[in-house]
Amino acid sequence: MLLNENITKTYEFTNPLEFTDEAYLYEDLHSKMVSSNTNLKNQFISQELFHNATRNAQANLSPSILLNIGANGSLDQLNANFRTNTGNQVENLVGYLDRNPTQPVYLTVNETALVPQTQTGNSYGAYGNISLRYTLFNGGQLRRAIDNAQIQEKIAKLTTDQLKASLENSLLATYDLYNLRKQLVLIAQTKLEAAELNLSLANERYKNGALSAIDLRIVQENYQAAALEKFAAIFDGLSSRIDLVRLTGGLIDNAVK
Numbered sequence: 001m002l003l004n005e006n007i008t009k010t011y012e013f014t015n016p017l018e019f020t021d022e023a024y025l026y027e028d029l030h031s032k033m034v035s036s037n038t039n040l041k042n043q044f045i046s047q048e049l050f051h052n053a054t055r056n057a058q059a060n061l062s063p064s065i066l067l068n069i070g071a072n073g074s075l076d077q078l079n080a081n082f083r084t085n086t087g088n089q090v091e092n093l094v095g096y097l098d099r100n101p102t103q104p105v106y107l108t109v110n111e112t113a114l115v116p117q118t119q120t121g122n123s124y125g126a127y128g129n130i131s132l133r134y135t136l137f138n139g140g141q142l143r144r145a146i147d148n149a150q151i152q153e154k155i156a157k158l159t160t161d162q163l164k165a166s167l168e169n170s171l172l173a174t175y176d177l178y179n180l181r182k183q184l185v186l187i188a189q190t191k192l193e194a195a196e197l198n199l200s201l202a203n204e205r206y207k208n209g210a211l212s213a214i215d216l217r218i219v220q221e222n223y224q225a226a227a228l229e230k231f232a233a234i235f236d237g238l239s240s241r242i243d244l245v246r247l248t249g250g251l252i253d254n255a256v257k
Helices: 026-036 038-059 141-207 213-247 250-256
Strands: 064-096 104-133
Touching: 026 038, 026 141, 026 213, 038 141, 141 213, 213 250
Parallel strands: none
Antiparallel strands: 064 104
16 A cells, blocks of 8 residues: 555565574664764764854954064066267367367267166065954943853753763663564564474374364464564564664665765
């Protein structure tokens, strides 16, 4: 009905319904649950986030120091025609002695010419400054923010403790149930072996005429009931084992692998 299939449809199971007797220690299961249970890990992370929020809120009460350090520099380059001494000397007429044209006066100067040249220059500098900031009063907002953060952290811790206690209770109950069902599987197996032996003896007695067909049918039904009881015990044992694996985070580990 759940699969929306015809009730007369038959299924072929590829794996036999078997139960392997595995011994678990509660201490090992508890340690694995604390370290691997997904819900508990998420709650631990949430609690750590609230703890960091509290520390950030408390940090606003402390003074803050800002330090800025830097350096700058520049490289300048100028391309132009600069007047440069050529090494030659020339005489320039500057006047006449007593205004006599026959007595000229000359000035000897170095000859210069415009030559294209590149002039470079650079400058470097460094700076540093430090500032201190401290909040004297802001209407109690920092204190209220710290109180709210601490309350949220306590709520997260209580939620974590509550979840951990609930998981421990479920783990202990499931662990006891698994051990009980493991014993029930052994009992059902012994009961089935006894029913099988009883059926074998009943068949022999029926062949010898010492047992009626009705009594043989009762023995057969008892054997079928014992076989069904064994498979039900195996199913319950496997169900309890899956619950243990789920509580300890084994299903997630297997999925990742």
